[in-house]
Amino acid sequence: EAEVAQSPRYKITEKSQAVAFWCDPISGHATLYWYRQILGQGPELLVQFQDESVVDDSQLPKDRFSAERLKGVDSTLKIQPAELGDSAMYLCASTTGTSARSDTQYFGPGTRLTVL
Amino acid sequence: QKEVEQDPGPLSVPEGAIVSLNCTYSNSAFQYFMWYRQYSRKGPELLMYTYSSGNKEDGRFTAQVDKSSKYISLFIRDSQPSDSATYLCAMSGGNYQLIWGAGTKLIIKP
Numbered sequence: 001e002a003e004v005a006q007s008p009r010y011k012i013t014e015k016s017q018a019v020a021f022w023c024d025p026i027s028g029h030a031t032l033y034w035y036r037q038i039l040g041q042g043p044e045l046l047v048q049f050q051d052e053s054v055v056d057d058s059q060l061p062k063d064r065f066s067a068e069r070l071k072g073v074d075s076t077l078k079i080q081p082a083e084l085g086d087s088a089m090y091l092c093a094s095t096t097g098t099s100a101r102s103d104t105q106y107f108g109p110g111t112r113l114t115v116l
Numbered sequence: 117q118k119e120v121e122q123d124p125g126p127l128s129v130p131e132g133a134i135v136s137l138n139c140t141y142s143n144s145a146f147q148y149f150m151w152y153r154q155y156s157r158k159g160p161e162l163l164m165y166t167y168s169s170g171n172k173e174d175g176r177f178t179a180q181v182d183k184s185s186k187y188i189s190l191f192i193r194d195s196q197p198s199d200s201a202t203y204l205c206a207m208s209g210g211n212y213q214l215i216w217g218a219g220t221k222l223i224i225k226p
Binding site for chain 2: 004040044045050055056089091104105107108110
């Protein structure tokens with residue numbers, strides 16, 4: 001069964017350092033999402049891509065976060081500089097994006113970030 | 117007020133019990149309703165998907181949507197310790213963006 005791949009699974013970094021997360025969606029899925037999930041809360045959308053274009057990044061803290069999906073396949077989310085409050089699970093999800101009736105998102109295992 | 121409200125729990129029940137998990141929402145434009153299950157330190161996995169109102173059954177799981185009351189439910193029959201997880205409701209108006217509940221932590225005691 002096809003899965004969303006993410007790496008690394010765990011990342012520990014110090015405050016003010018740069019970190020990067022990678023996501024490879026299910027093959028053929030045009031829409032890709034990055035979420036942040038704080039313990040005990042639901043996922044919070046950071047950025048949504050349709051192919052290589054950003055559809056929504058209204059909740060992305062653009063002073064320190066950036067995301068790209070250059071060839072419309074895999075994607076990278078970067079934080080620079082990391083802050084203590086960035087400690088969370090970063091989730092990537094994908095969907096076909098071809099029909100609202102198939103608007104179900106498939107998630108990767110996530111990257112758990114700890115900022116010291 | 118959040119668009120989707122979900123009791124965070126934890127909800128603790130004995131093995132074999134029927135579990136009822138619920139979410140309420142305020143946006144009448146929502147048409148697609150989902151339940152995701154999330155085990156500790158893992159990504160959410162889709163459990164049930166329902167379009168508009170009505171019931172949907174899959175094995176021990178039943179999803180119900182009552183759009184008139186803006187209320188959705190997930191029932192788990194014959195609950196097992198392996199069902200212990202956080203259950204997240206999510207919904208959409210068809211714009212490929214999901215609005216999430218906070219998740220309910222469920223504990224099934226052997």
